[in-house]
Amino acid sequence: MNLSSSPGTIDSGQSTTLSWTVSNATSCSASVTSNPGGITQSPAWTGSKNAGGGSQSTTLTGGGTIRFNLACSGAGGTGSDWEDVTVNAVVVCTDECSPSGSTRCLDSGTRQTCGDYVNDCGSDLEWGNNTSCGSDDCSSSQACRWVDYACSAGSCGSTTSINISCDSLCPVNQSCDASGNCVAGCTDSAPSAASGPSPSSGATNVSTAANLSWTWNAWGRSCAGQNDRYTLYFEAGDSTPDIPVVNNQPSGSAFYDPGAMSANITYYWQIQKCNGFSCISSSVWSFTTASGCVNSAPSTPSLSLPSNGATGVSINPTVSWNAISDWGTDCTPPQTNTYTVYLDTSVNPTTNRGSVGQAVTSLGISGLNTSTTYYWKVRSNNGALIADSAVRSFTTASACVPSAPNGPTLSSPSNGAAGISTSPTVSWNAISDWGTDCTPPQNNTYTVYLDTSATPTTQRGSPVGEGTTSLNISGLNSGTTYYWRVRASNGDTSTYSAQIWSFTTASVCVASAPAAPTLSSPSNGATGISTSPTVSWNAISSWGTNCAGNTNTYTVFLDTSSNPTTQRGSPVGEGTTNVGISGLNNSTGYYWKVRASNGALSSDSSPWPFSTEAANTQPQAINLSVNEGNYCTAPLRPIFSWIFFDPDPGATQSAYRVQADNNSDFSSPEVDSGKVSLASNAFAPISGIAYGNTYSWRVMVWDDLDLASNWFNGPPFTTPAHAYPDPRFTWSPASPLALQIVQFTDTSICVGACQVWEWNFDNGKTSTIQNATTTYSQEGTYEVSLGVTDSSGYACKGANAVTNNVTIGPAQPKWIEVPPFSWIIKAFAALGELLNGVI
Missing domain, CATH: 2.60.40.10 (Immunoglobulins)
Incomplete structure (x- = not known):
């Protein structure tokens, strides 16, 4: 983010504009963090500001430096920036209590001339540091002070002052003498280093x-x-x-x-x-x-399970706690954060039951005694400091007595059912009581037994969990009676279903063919098809029967025969209805069909014809041209351009490559864009082009099928011998006033030498000298431009001249000095004018 002001220095009563730019912020707030001079603002810099950036103008009254602050926040955190604005107090000469014998204040605009004052209760510029009322403060101290005396019953009240350099009050090329008078002559001197x-x-x-x-x-x-x-x-x-x-x-x-x-x-x-x-x-x-690191302890863990005072807890429990949010700081890295569980029969347990990393919030405990009260806590440790949770207690359960689960009840196939598949799914009802296994963890399962014996003992498949109540069985014989039952087990004891049910499988199977597929794309008789097409068809609704177990697939056949026999790719499963084909010839007619097979029988679709597209033609780059650009504004960035041409209908450019070399054989090109995947028909290199060279250049293009053209050469071009002039200038004073002479100083940069200068001051005046002066009759903002031509005749002028805005302030008021004692005559003259209605 950035906060700036324009201008950064103003006179009291003037305005400055505060501008800010912000990225990734959701809210911004403005404030003033330093204002020792009590500067007033209108409007005030406060409250919420646009989080996307903006500007605000404010008028500042007073004197001193005020600091503006902008703080913003967003998903990535918070940030702030500040900007100082300096306000110059406007010094106004007044003569509120001028007694006889005083010397009136001499004024040249907002800057005052030091004078000799006797008991002047107004606002004075005086020499020295003596602030007592009614004294002669002129001295040779060369330090001028503005003193504001407050009159009260003829005595001097409070004073305020602004230190001003005496020399700074004198006109250009004058300086103060020992008595504080401005005299001709001045010697420049450098500042001393801080x-x-x-x-x-x-x-x-x-x-x-x-x-x-x-x-x-x-x-x-x-x-x-x-x-x-x-x-x-x-x-x-x-x-x-x-x-x-x-x-x-x-x-x-x-x-x-x-x-x-x-x-x-x-x-x-x-x-x-x-x-x-x-x-x-x-x-x-x-x-x-300083290093700044201080060890700090982690947060205290809070316990979760078992709950405090819990009873009937397993003798092999798992204790858990809530993750802490702050692990503190270990100033000796690497920081290793761990939890440690302490558990025993003491109210302040000290027996370490194991430690885990910060991502784990539980620990299994084993080997506890039955019917015993235990106390436990968790310690967080960052390697430097620790924090213990509060202590909790729980009581383990009494000694365990094993019990068996209920026996399952069978569901399907129903008892005595006939015509059952040779790959049936048997099912049963879930039991409600699994009994107790005293050697946890308890592992509740169902196991299916099925064979031709009236008391089946052949296990079918693996045991399934308590949430599963069915099992698929395969490989049975047709026309055979089978018996089955289910056993429930809790890991310690088990119970068979009270029933043993039977069913008879169906007679010998008769295979049937699947339905014939219907084709979808390419459409029947389609033309202009890609040489790498994807063919698709509609899923069939019936796969028929394979008595050995269906293996349902689609196979694509495609060649130039009207009854194609060339298989394309491997068969695909019944859930896939498309296949990609590659390597076909251009401008060729093909036939294709799809075969559906269940592993025993198959059915073919009707063949469909299509023809492929014509061969791709190599593209070209034509109408090559180079625009060397404006060497005043964008030096050494020629623009290479071309037109993409391809005789293939609808073909477009997908990429280009440009090379430029000061050797016509392109043996070591200074510019090589590489393959750029853009449809642009122009390229401007950022670097590589130098002054005083003749360059050859060429371009290669690719079409939208990634077919590349040959190289095409563009017209050679020659760069200037050296850089064009860089017009620059400054002016003094920095904040000129109307009717004041403004000195414009050329600071342009030329190779060789700058020889011709063309000034336009935007006031109807121009000049061709290097360092020119002018005056402005009215305040306002003027666009001053400077064009420069160097010794080689290279010119940056006219539209390429440098332009700066120069702000002209209002003209200073004219003041005259009135001789002593003449104020009485002036007063009578003023009274006469007042009586005639002139103010």
């Missing part, structure tokens, strides 16, 4: 919540206009930090809050200072955060 980092460079075991601070040192002088700004670079694990966390912001407090840092990580940081004349960077400072 120093005194905190935490100190190389510090270790630093808190992960530490803040950064430093000492500014002198800012130097920029005669073209003082513009003290700084950039703070801060990174983890990179000894050459280049990520700005504070970017080109006005100088303010020497403090930065990096937020919560990671433990045991080395961070690197650096301050760059710029004053409008030059920039200087501090040394790269570093510190390492």
